[in-house]
Amino acid sequence: MTVLSTAWIILQILIGYNLVLPLVIYLFSVFGRDRKVLSAQISADYAIIVTAYEQVTHIPAVVASILKLNYQNYLIYIVADNCGDAELNFADERIIVLRPENTLAGNTRSHFYAIKNFVRAHDRLTIIDSDNILHPEYLNELNKLFDRGYIAVQGLRDAKNLDTTYACLDAARDIYYHFYDGKVLFKAGSSATLAGSGMAFTTDLYVACLGHRDVVGAGFDKVLQAEIVGRNVRIAFAEKAVVYDEKTSHTDQLVNQRSRWINTWFKYFSLGFALIAKGITNFSWNQFLFGLVLLRPPLFIFLLLSGACFLADIFISAEQAIFWLIGFALFIGGFAFALLKSDTDKRIYQSLVNIPKFMFFQVLSLLKARKANERSVATKHHYIQSEEDN
Numbered sequence: 001m002t003v004l005s006t007a008w009i010i011l012q013i014l015i016g017y018n019l020v021l022p023l024v025i026y027l028f029s030v031f032g033r034d035r036k037v038l039s040a041q042i043s044a045d046y047a048i049i050v051t052a053y054e055q056v057t058h059i060p061a062v063v064a065s066i067l068k069l070n071y072q073n074y075l076i077y078i079v080a081d082n083c084g085d086a087e088l089n090f091a092d093e094r095i096i097v098l099r100p101e102n103t104l105a106g107n108t109r110s111h112f113y114a115i116k117n118f119v120r121a122h123d124r125l126t127i128i129d130s131d132n133i134l135h136p137e138y139l140n141e142l143n144k145l146f147d148r149g150y151i152a153v154q155g156l157r158d159a160k161n162l163d164t165t166y167a168c169l170d171a172a173r174d175i176y177y178h179f180y181d182g183k184v185l186f187k188a189g190s191s192a193t194l195a196g197s198g199m200a201f202t203t204d205l206y207v208a209c210l211g212h213r214d215v216v217g218a219g220f221d222k223v224l225q226a227e228i229v230g231r232n233v234r235i236a237f238a239e240k241a242v243v244y245d246e247k248t249s250h251t252d253q254l255v256n257q258r259s260r261w262i263n264t265w266f267k268y269f270s271l272g273f274a275l276i277a278k279g280i281t282n283f284s285w286n287q288f289l290f291g292l293v294l295l296r297p298p299l300f301i302f303l304l305l306s307g308a309c310f311l312a313d314i315f316i317s318a319e320q321a322i323f324w325l326i327g328f329a330l331f332i333g334g335f336a337f338a339l340l341k342s343d344t345d346k347r348i349y350q351s352l353v354n355i356p357k358f359m360f361f362q363v364l365s366l367l368k369a370r371k372a373n374e375r376s377v378a379t380k381h382h383y384i385q386s387e388e389d390n
Contacts, residue, residue: 012309012320018302019327022180024336025289027188031076033150044146045075047122047203051110052130056086058246062132067092071139075122077114081105092110107196107220108210122254128198131246133160142200148236151205152191154182155198155241157171158343166254167247168351169358172339174245175348179338181293182237191228191235194221198243205233219264222294226271227289231283251361258298258365265298300362303331313329329341 046065053057057079066076076095081090082103090097098117104110111127126142128134135141145153149366156178159171181193199221209227210220228235246255272294279288296302310324339348 004010008316009320012313012324015302015305015309016327018296018326019306019331020141020334021292021296023330025180025188026184026334026337027090027291028106028289029184032187032189034352042051043073044123044143045120046071046200046296047114047118048076048124048128049111049114049125050076050078050082050128050130050203052083052109053080053081054083055130056088058131059088061131061219062128062134063090063095065133066128066135067094069134069379070136074139075119079110079114080269081110081113095347106214106216108213108215110265111206111280117205121194122203124200125134125203125206127197128243129197129245131160132157132197133244135149135242135244138241138243140365141238145236145238145241146200146202150234151202151232152235153200153219153238153241154192154194155200155243155351156182156237156239156291157195157198157245160244161247161249162345162347164249165340165351166251167249168345168348169354170247171345172348172352174247175342175344176299176335176338178239179342180334183239185289185293186235186237188289190286190293192237193290193293194225195236196221197245198241200241217263217267218260219268222264222268222271226268226275228279229275229287232278232284232287234286251325254358254363255368258362259368262298262301262366268294269297278312284356298362300359301366303359304363352360362389 039082049065050059050062059080063076063078066074067273074094077094077098078088080097080099081084081107083099096117099116100110100113104113107127111125116123122143124146125137142153142155157174158169159174162168162204179195183192183196186192200253205228206224209224212340213227215223215225221298225235248257272291275287275294277290277291278284279286306324306327309354310321310328313321313324
């Protein structure tokens with residue numbers, strides 16, 4: 001075997017393992033056990049931080065959902081960053097509206113602006129986007145994991161809207177990640193990945209992890225999860241702590257959002273190497289497995305790379321091409337398994353035929369990823385609907 005052929009095989013392995021990694025983790029999860037001891041804290045005090053940048057359209061709806069929580073011990077901190085003179089008047093004394101004098105243009109900056117303006121020392125904080133809607137049992141479900149000794153918990157972000165093909169495909173992607181990178185990864189003995197909102201921490205942990213850092217642009221959740229797992233703390237997954245999240249419903253919205261996410265992966269994926277090294281040094285399965293997951297590229301990138309390798313192997317090695325077909329079959333089966341094991345709306349299944357179109361716009365996002373954070377800070381939601389979206 002020549003050096004070139006050996007290098008080609010190694011390259012294919014580095015790309016192809018992403019197709020089967022979720023199912024491998026699932027096999028580990030089958031034997032996973034939670035050894036946390038119950039240590040309930042009665043009526044823990046929550047700070048619910050709602051961040052808004054430039055847009056406050058959805059704020060009344062998210063506040064209304066929070067006020068319907070079947071829980072009493074909390075305060076709501078709305079950080080209206082660069083929102084001008086937008087009217088935000090609420091009669092409930094549990095709602096504190098904060099308007100920074102200078103534009104913050106950053107998630108962690110908004111979070112710490114709220115923390116510095118806490119009216120009392122809260123035990124825990126939970127981070128909510130301005131377009132989210134909370135399930136009435138959200139805090140009670142988070143408490144179930146905190147009461148088992150965890151100090152970082154990620155909830156489930158479910159789709160608030162399935163009004164277009166793109167929203168349905170966006171929801172399908174979320175279901176896949178929540179299943180494997182949330183439920184399965186946590187059950188396998190590692191940590192659930194953070195999703196940017198619908199997550200909660202003890203206030204002390206959050207301040208310890210990010211109080212010394214100014215994370216600019218998108219991706220604060222990537223830095224935060226690396227900081228948490230780097231301390232060998234596990235991030236729990238609360239699949240019944242539901243936050244309804246606005247899905248991307250239009251192409252320009254999709255491209256702008258994904259370009260920021262892709263930019264974030266390229267910026268922070270190397271954190272996975274540090275966690276793998278820590279996992280080996282500390283004999284920590286939590287750190288090692290989580291670090292391995294962080295190295296995985298976005299779905300469409302490793303699918304396109306895998307497809308390119310398969311096409312090349314048609315001419316280079318028929319045997320290796322067969323392995324790619326097996327890998328694709330396992331990935332498709334794993335994707336379908338995630339949808340079947342979740343409460344998946346039939347509209348999501350119907351939208352799957354449009355995956356090639358969805359991937360095309362993801363490629364456009366990749367081309368724009370380099371300057372993504374310069375063009376926009378937050379996703380702007382709108383509902384312009386064309387016939388092809390229906």
